[in-house]
Amino acid sequence: MRFLLLFSRxxxxxxxxxxxxxxxxxxxxxxxxxxxxxxxRKPRSCNFLHWKDLKIVYKR
Incomplete structure (x- = not known):
């Protein structure tokens, strides 16, 4: 894990x-x-993204 970001909608x-x-x-x-x-991203999209060489996991 490299970073953790929490932001509003x-x-x-x-x-x-x-x-x-x-x-x-x-x-x-x-x-x-x-x-x-x-x-x-749309609300029903998968919660995983590929960005550069990282895998991003997010939750709405």
Whole structure:
């Protein structure tokens, strides 16, 4: 596990926990990408995403 992000359906970041050292700029980019990807998916979609070399698991 590299990071844990918790955000609202409006896209507001509520909690972030990073388990590997990542530069602040990268963190902001990852957060922005994750929120846009997850929120754009349909409610009945699978809860697994492939992004870059990572497997993303999310829950609505």
């Amino acid at each position: 409006q896209g507001k970041l509520r909690l972030q926990k990073w388990f590997t050292p990542i530069p602040e700029r990268e963190k902001k980019k990852i957060t922005r990408d994750m929120t846009s990807m997850v929120l754009a």
